[in-house]
Amino acid sequence: MIELQKNDTEKYLLLAVRLPGMGAYETEKSLDELAALAETAGAEEVGRLIQRLDRFDPNTYLGEGKVLEAAQILEETEATGVLCDDELSPAQMRGLSEKLGCKVIDRTILILDIFAAHAKTNEGKLQVELAQLKYRASHLSGLGTSLSRQGGGIGTRGPGETKLESDKRAIRTKIGRLARRVKEMEQVRDVGRKQRVRNRVPVAAIVGYTNAGKSTLLGRLSGAEVFAKDMLFATLDPLTRKCRIPVPGEEGVTDYLTGPEVLLTDTVGFINKLPHQLIDAFRSTLEEAKYADLLIHVADASDPDLDKHLAVVYDTLADLGASDKPVLTVWNKTDLIPEETELHDPKAFRTLRISAKTGTGMEGLYAALAAMIRENAD
Template sequence: MEQIIDIHEERAVLVGVRLPDDYDWQLEESMQELISLSDTAGARVVGEFIQNRQRPDAATFIGKGKAEELKEYCEEVEANLVISDRELSPAQSRNLADKIGVKVIDRAQLILDIFAGRAQTKEGRLQVELAQLKYMLPRLIGQGTKLSRLGGGIGTRGPGETKLETDRRRIRKRISDLERELKEVQRHRALLRKDRKDEPFPLVSLVGYTNAGKSTLLKTLTGADVLVEDKLFATLDPTTRRVVLPNNDTVLLTDTVGFIQNLPHHLVAAFRATLEEVIEADLLLHMVDASHPNSERQIKAVHDVLQRLGALEKPMIMVFNKIDNVTDLLSLPHSDSPVVNISALSGEGIEELLRMVADVLKQRYSLIKVTIPYAKSNLVSLLHQKGKVLLEKYQEDGITLEVEISRVWADRIVSQL
């Protein structure tokens, strides 16, 4: 019986290139991730095309001969989309599409397309549209003033086809408008963050590889109404909820966008405002899918992004999740940070995790006793805001307080006496 092809279906061929410095496992792992990304975006992967090269071809990345082979392969499997695992220059993308005769996108454009479908907040949507338009602008050169050749589907979502069909001048104006609007949203977020800092609640951020279980943990701990899905980048916009620890202290727990290997630098820059939740955190909970065969390399990918954000030196707890799927806990990667094993789905290890959070945060606090002169009574209010006041006594020479407070604020206030 002849197979019926859905003409509206995105049938993708994935293209990978192995350069001299690449290991086989690196390419294999990256291609597996590209399959997951394609599935998340809604494409059906109908084939893979792998090539060995000494260096990328300036015109098509894979070379003229291989482009012809790829064209024949796409016709054979009836593909209407080619996705490159490596980022293509505007010229390479354009030339390759001309030679093959189907739409060509790369990993960065695929990720942006997924982001476009996941962004829920105003800030998230603005960041996605801005990143997409900046990505598309140099790719308009040589295509006239229209992008109608792209059609619809993966790689064109987000700003919408009508916006992508406008000329370069209008796109530049839209970029300028978006940047101005995003600055205003970021200013509002900064005020909200300042309000949170005025409360004596430590900020704890969930970080980790995408699909490691961060949203599941947030839902388990807080009952938060967040999307939990077995797909990459199920969460894009940060969600913050209060969590009460076993010692009755309260923390603010934030879920953030997941990371992946080879996350393009400009995407990290585009979502820096969202990732400021990580930069501002007092403690990071690094979620790791303990059942994943490449968990060690996923840890490194997360550390690489944290390094770029300047947040790698923050206090961190390694949270190995999905241990109900692990047969040998001794095989888990070594860490210099405190480690706890949990199952966010079943709740196993959650109490131990919360106790560890309380212990780590406790180490960052000091118990101080100070006498505040009445002339500087404004510092009393600050101590109440930034710490936990255990004793407050009014005396002739001032107000004596015993306060549990972070070392940073303790030093700052004592220096003003």
């Protein structure tokens, strides 16, 4: 059988450096995630090359020998280019694309590209554009040969290439203008937040690693249609829904009318090495967690890297100044794991097991939420 190949799919060779202190498994897992990101962006992996180095090569990311090896694989596989698992410096970007004569994409460009493709609201689009411009401003000298904007694909979505953008000053001006507009939108968001505080409806932010099931859970809790998809960063625009928590009523009948009300906010997923340009630009969106009364932390219990993801989530929460919030960790996707699997989150106030997809464990979640809201009100 001949496998039909969609010819508009970009194919990439994945490159990673394993620095001292990094395990082989860790490097491999990081590349798995890079491959998942590539897939989300509509690209495909043709292979991977990992090199152990004491430090990144300042000119070509990988060392000379490995770059030659990469060139050979690129030729054999007719790949579009290489995808590096770290953010490259302008010099590395330039050096590598000169040596390989192909497209060079780094982890940051890839994530920015996915964000650009997924942003839907004006605020989201502006935030991504700002992050992309910041990246370009700091990489002007490196991007020239690598990302010609002809032909489309990764690195070409978002703000278009104009002659002006080769002019650093013009970019700076544009960044200033965008930053001001993002700031204005932040103020609108602030007003919204203050209003919520005045209305005294408690706010729970649903946080967690990307693809953990946050949007699916919001959909289930609020009964509303919420966009959920098996891809990374499906959600970029936080969505808030009011919901009343059903509580056990008399004679075992569920009471849907008198339980506490809560505002549930879906948020952007976290990921390892989330580009700092995005954290800056999305700060107000990400900070939904900081202004919430409590956090519902959704963790994909079926993911083999669960522990690592927990660490990333708590690190990111600390960066955002949201470490002091009470956390309810829900182990999601338990329909995919054996019942006896042990799960630990010492940082959580409470933990429980659910499946947002099948609805298992929702009563427990309602009870825990109602209790936390009551405690919070006291």
